[in-house]
Amino acid sequence: MSFSVHNRKSGKRIEVEADETILDAGLRNSIVFPYSCRGGTCGTCKARLISGRVEYTHPPQALSDAEREAGDILLCQAVPLDDVEIEATELAASAEIQIKIMPCRVSAMERVAHDVMVLRLKLPASQEFRYLAGQYIDILLRDGRRRSFSMASRPQSGQELELHVRHVPEGQFSTRVFESMKVKDLMRFQGPFGTFFLREDSERPAILVAGGTGLAPIKAVLDQAIADGSTREFHLFWGVRARRDLYMDELLAAWAERHDNLRYTPVLSEPAADDAWDGESGFVHEAVLRHYDDLAAHEVYACGPPVMIDAAKTHFTARGLPAGRLFYDSFEFAVDD
Ligand SMILES: Cc1cc2nc3c(=O)[nH]c(=O)nc-3n(C[C@H](O)[C@H](O)[C@H](O)COP(=O)(O)OP(=O)(O)OC[C@H]3O[C@@H](n4cnc5c(N)ncnc54)[C@H](O)[C@@H]3O)c2cc1C
Structure with a gap:
């Protein structure tokens, strides 16, 4: 029925x-x-x-x-x-994009931090996979469970997908990634999902807030904006615990150096004694609040752990950000049936 x-x-x-x-x-x-x-x-x-x-x-x-x-x-x-x-609100931007189940092969694995693996997934040349920078896929596990991961790469033809996988202690999938996965392994995924992508009908300055591997979709969004020659103002805040967790610091600093419309502020919540850190400290949302007294004219794109997203909702709207201009992906744990 x-x-x-x-x-x-x-x-x-x-x-x-x-x-x-x-x-x-x-x-x-x-x-x-x-x-x-x-x-x-x-x-x-x-x-x-x-x-x-x-x-x-x-x-x-x-x-x-x-x-x-x-x-x-x-x-x-x-x-x-x-x-x-x-x-209910409807979005036009991703309406033409088809959600598919696709096979893929692990083409590279790089451990970029003690608890982060960058995985590259090669897609079959015969099948097109379209998505918007910022969206995510569900890796389909053999027992029918699924795990969500954002694509850190912008869409390109002949594509490989880049994922940033944080090791969750006892986590079913991420433990496999860290302990037994090998280059050439086959997997299946479904996607693309989600509506965390840049609203291109706006020229408002965008504040991008990433927590840990929440950097992944934000990196894709920035990479796409750079490739498109966007002149919009972006300010990226990336919050992690200590310096060793800033696994793509050099790339982001280089992007900011090359593009006048991009600012980059790394934020450490627990700098290690030997980090010799004189940059921003504390929670990442606090650093945003220190830089911006009034968010009424901005859009904010936030991605990371649920606690960071909750803080963003509370504190940024209190600083004048209209609720409809806060776009976020909250990295919730999977809800298994
Ligand atoms: C839209 C979206 C995009 C995402 N993108 C990424 C990404 O790009 N990179 C990334 O690293 N992660 C991402 N995540 C988070 C990731 O999907 C989850 O962390 C996932 O559950 C990890 O799978 P796992 O099999 O390793 O761990 P799981 O097997 O799912 O669980 C890990 C363990 O944590 C425990 N646990 C469950 N809930 C909680 C909780 N609330 N607090 C503490 N422990 C808990 C469980 O009991 C279990 O033992 C994303 C999530 C969403 C919703």
């Missing part, structure tokens, strides 16, 4: 299959709502239910009781129980 979902905001209507979420039905029909984790935890796909009923595949952790009572739903988890009407 299928139900119809009418989006009052765009006037569009989609048919949702039994047990399908509204987000998945939208993606199947090239209707893209803003979304990120697809696990009910980040809150990016929050929308308003006007009429009808939905149930959830996983508890919608990102909704407070007050939001649920007010009629907010999470499109990545909401499965209609009858015909529903919603009010």
